[in-house]
Amino acid sequence: MSTKTLRIENLHVSVEGKPILRGVNLTINQGETHALMGPNGSGKSTLSYALMGHPNYEITDGTAYLGDVNLLELEADERAKAGLFLAFQYPTSIPGVTMANFLRHAVTNVRMPDRKEGEDLISMRDFRKELKQKMDELGMDGDFARRYLNEGFSGGEKKRAEVLQLAMLQPAFAILDETDSGLDIDAVRVVSEGVNRVAKAQGTGVLVITHYQRILNYIQPQFVHILYGGRIVENGGPELVTTLEREGYDWIRAKYPQEARVEDELEASASAVV
Amino acid sequence: MSTAVASSHAIASLEFGEFLNSVPNEPAWLTEKRRAAFESFAATPWPTSRDEEWRRTDIRAFRLNAFDLVHSPAAATLEDLDEIAPARDALASAYGTGIVQIGGQTTQPADLIKLGKATLTDFRTFAESNPEILEKYLFGTVGTSEDALAALHAAMFRGGIVLYVPKGVKVADPLYALSAMTARQRIDTSHTLIVLEDGAEATLVHDLVSTASGESATPGLHLGAVEIVVGKDANLKYVRIQNWDDQTWHFSRERATVDAGGSIQWTIGGLGSRLSKVNQETALAGPKASAQVNGVMFTTGKQHLAYFTRQDHQAENTTSDLLYKGGLTGKSRTVWKGMIRVEPGAQKTDAYQKNDSLILTQSARADSIPGLEIEANDVRCTHGATAGPVDPEMVFYAEARGIPAETAKRLIVEGFFANVYDRISVEPVRESLRLAVAKKLSLG
Incomplete structure (x- = not known):
């Protein structure tokens, strides 16, 4: 299998008319693990939603290609079929739809992108077997599959459920949006191991979005990027994580005064942005 | 009392005499009940938008004189029987035994051997075999004078279904009843009477089905009533799925009384009809009586479905739990007005009512009006209502997992x-409701 590249160039994104991302450049090859760090409100989640195709995020300039597929021309479901996955920071619950039923539809659509609506789903038997195996690997109780999607799940269960979906959908690229938030250290470990297992088996390119070092002890990035004021201002290796952990963002602030002003504005209005 | 009435209201007393001739051999007490109801009908003004229950439900387009209530309908033809065969077969394959009627006339009786000590039969047969029981219960639960339509039903109902389960008899297998209208049989004024004596148990799944197809159909009319009597420690599950064609007017007054320690699980489906006006009431008449009421509505096109529910707590330690859920598309409209009433002596009442509506098009509209009247001081009564479109964040989440927006x-x-289906403990009903809703969703 030839490896693909996720190539984001000069991406500008606005939410409700307000510019959030102001020219993001980022290239990820399959098999690589990248970390995207930055303070709250710097636009990290905006990047993930915009790439996945949320209708509230307006792309005003730039490109995003997965291999030779122009992601920005596709609906969200088509982006998933093209091999992009987003593990949500706040997964939505869908009452009355069981995890198993939801995932069976998802897996069917992603694995058989040319299937027509109304044609058969993947075999229940094979699906159940695969689901059980993946749930075992993540230490999830079998009962989980029969529960309604994210309904009444604890924070840790939701994140585990996201990683279960990642494992079932086997994407070329996975964006993990604050997957460690709200998890205790054991849960971070289990979830991270799950991500590493999938990434290794599938050669998935991983983008870990976080503002804590913690998860990066388990999902170790080769490349680290700092998003600040709507732009990626620093690119480096794992040493960047250590620097940030030691010094915080003050040096970034001092080094990039123009982005710092943007950052201040964004932070002031962050609560108004979805 | 003399009142001016709309022309569509008028059925002359001469015609009522003719009607009585068309239902021969009825016991004298019944004829007297009919006469009294007819007098009430003649004296009661036709509903208008000034009446509270008709404020949101406009029946000016309904023409009573388009329907012949006076004369016996023609017997069902082979064509009628063929048309309803799929609906009958679906029920027969899922449940023990049952009765099939077209326009209130029986075309297939229930299997007596499978019924055992229970009786599931048509109104006329029951009037002949159990006249005392009929006299004791008929119109003992449902009123005959709430409005002109209630009175008209009591005066001129024709045929119907009676389920009678004697004391202590437990009917293991669910029973079914099919009330059908076809392209030719467009009137059903039947009466449903369900009596479970003390300690009895039964499940009845009652489908109201029309085989007439949408636009070419002539107007249809169901003017019905359901009376349910649940004795001490008796348990009834009654499922009534209304799926008439969209040219049919559906007027139904339904009331259950549940005696001490008894329980009812009462599920209604509102899928069909042009316009429905239903009163669904449950009285918890004895201590520790309980009721679970489930409603599943799905409307399309220009359908209008209006439900007025009551949970009457008349004794202490009684429980009622009502959940109505509706999905609306097109320009359709639903109205739900609920009332929990707690009588002064009904301490330790635990009552709940909830109505959720999912509004799938901009032109659809759902009105939810919960209500409480509480005259006891040690009770727990809660209610709630939600209405809104499909949450776009849910759609996006599913899309992000490769599921197309429509799916x-x-x-x-x-x-x-799902949470209303989860409450319905009659397995095949969940599946048939699910399929019926899915079908309406794909057409709607």
Whole structure:
């Protein structure tokens, strides 16, 4: 299998008319693990939603290609079929739809992108077997599959459920949006191991979005990027994580005064942005 | 009392005499009940938008004189029987035994051997075999004078279904009843009477089905009533799924009384009809009586479905739990007005009512009006209502997992109904409701 590249160039994104991302450049090859760090409100989640195709995020300039597929021309479901996955920071619950039923539809659509609506789903038997195996690997109780999607799940269960979906959908690229938030250290470990297992088996390119070092002890990035004021201002290796952990963002602030002003504005209005 | 009435209201007393001739051999007490009801009908003004229950439900387009209530309908033809065969077969394959009627006339009786000590039969047969029981219960639960339509039903109902389960008899297998209208049989004024004596148990799944197809159909009319009597420690599950064609007017007054320690699980489906006006009431008449009321509505096009529910707590330690869920598309409209009433002596009442509506098009509209009247001081009564479109964040989440928006919406709508399906303990009903809603969703 030839490896693909996720190539984001000069991406500008606005939410409700307000510019959030102001020219993001980022290239990820399959098999690589990248970390995207930055303070709250710097636009990290905006990047993930915009790439996945949320209708509230307006792309005003730039490109995003997965291999030779122009992601920005596709609906969200088509982006998933093209091999992009987003593990949500706040997964939505869908009452009355069981995890198993939801995932069976998802897996069917992603694995058989040319299937027509109304044609058969993947075999229940094979699906159940695969689901059980993946749930075992993540230490999830079998009962989980029969529960309604994210309904009444604890924070840790939701994140585990996201990683279960990642494992079932086997994407070329996975964006993990604050997957460690709200998890205790054991849960971070289990979830991270799950991500590493999938990434290794599938050669998935991983983008870990976080503002804590913690998860990066388990999902170790080769490349680290700092998003600040709507732009990626620093690119480096794992040493960047250590620097940030030691010094915080003050040096970034001092080094990039123009982005710092943007950052201040964004932070002031962050609560108004979805 | 003399009142001016709309022309569509008028049925002359001469015609009522003719009607009585068309239902021969009825016992004298019944004829007297009919006469009294007819007098009430003649004296009661036709409903208008000034009446509270008709404020949101406009029946000016309804023409009573388009329907012949006076004369016996023609017997069902082979064509009628063929048309309803699929609906009958679906019920027969899922349940023990049952009765099939077209326009209130029996075309297939229930299997007496399978019924055992229970009786599931048509109104006329029951009047002949158990006249005392009929006299004791008929119109003992449902009123005959709430409005002109209630009075008209009591005066001129024709045929119907009676389920009678004697004391202590437990009917293991669910029974079914099919009330059908066809392209030719467009009137059903039948009366449903269900009596479970003390300690009895039964399940009845009652489908109201029309085989007439939408636009070419002539107007249809169901003017019905359901009376339910649940004795001490008796348990009834009654499922009534209304799926008439969309040219049919559906007027139904339904009331159950549950005696001490008895329980009812009462599920109604509102899928069909041009316009429905239903009163569904449950009285908890004895201590520790309980009721679970489930409603599943799905409307399309220009349908209008209006439900008025009551949970009357008349004794202490009684429980009622009502959940109505509706999905709306097109320009359709639903109205739900609920009332929990707690009588002064009904301490330790635990009552709940909830109505959720999923509004799938901009032109659809759902009105939810919960109500409480509480005259006891040690009770727990809660109510709630929600209405709104499909949450776009749910759709996006599903899309992000590769599920196309249309499929996502379908899953979300099906999921919306899941918590009411989960309450219905008659297995095949859940599946048939699910399929019926899915079908309406794909057409709607």
